[in-house]
């Protein structure tokens with residue numbers, strides 16, 4: 316496999332608490348992953364380390380073989396890691412199309428183009444995010460699910476190598492949850508997608524590799540079926556929150 320992102324012996328302490336404990340993970344290019352685990356397992360800290368919001372106490376982060384450990388979020392975004400947070404960050408008074416154009420002009424997008432990346436056409440982004448009929452709609456008028464998709468679209472126009480999604484199915488209807496999983500399936504032809512999730516229906520529908528974190532360490536990684544059948548995973552996580 317071609318490794319896009321490599322986490323090597325990552326630890327992160329917050330005072331006396333070890334939020335990440337010697338985590339080593341490789342993520343392949345153009346693949347999809349879901350990171351699951353109980354509350355406090357270290358999922359957000361892992362995402363924060365990847366995108367530069369949190370500096371690891373130990374270990375290295377490599378993107379395409381180049382070390383990015385401890386770089387600022389802006390510099391990491393310019394290297395091709397885009398993150399969509401749970402809380403929307405689009406411009407509410409601007410239209411869907413304008414929001415996408417603003418994101419396409421961002422420093423991250425410009426750096427990616429300068430590095431030789433080809434950003435997708437806005438029409439393609441509107442199509443893949445299911446927003447083709449809503450390009451002129453003001454973002455604040457979008458229902459929650461569509462606004463989440465706009466946020467994904469705003470990440471896509473920066474031509475990322477890696478798209479990091481924080482609980483992408485939170486607050487979505489069942490249909491929207493499945494549509495988001497299908498969207499990820501389409502996107503991972505172009506980029507790696509890592510979703511931090513709680514909703515096991517979504518994790519199943521995404522269908523990529525599942526990484527289970529527990530107490531800051533990787534408890535298990537495998538297919539959805541492998542992870543679901545694992546007794547330790549059932550004990551620490553699935554027994555409490557799966558269907």
Ligand SMILES: Nc1ncnc2c1ncn2[C@@H]1O[C@H](COP(=O)(O)OP(=O)(O)OP(=O)(O)O)[C@@H](O)[C@H]1O
Pocket residue numbers: 329332333334352353354355356357358359360361
């Ligand atoms: N900035 C911080 N300062 C102190 N402790 C922190 C900080 N960020 C995270 N932690 C602690 O690190 C541990 C892991 O937290 P993290 O948010 O990464 O877990 P999580 O798996 O994302 O949990 P959740 O599913 O509840 O969001 C928790 O015990 C949390 O309280």
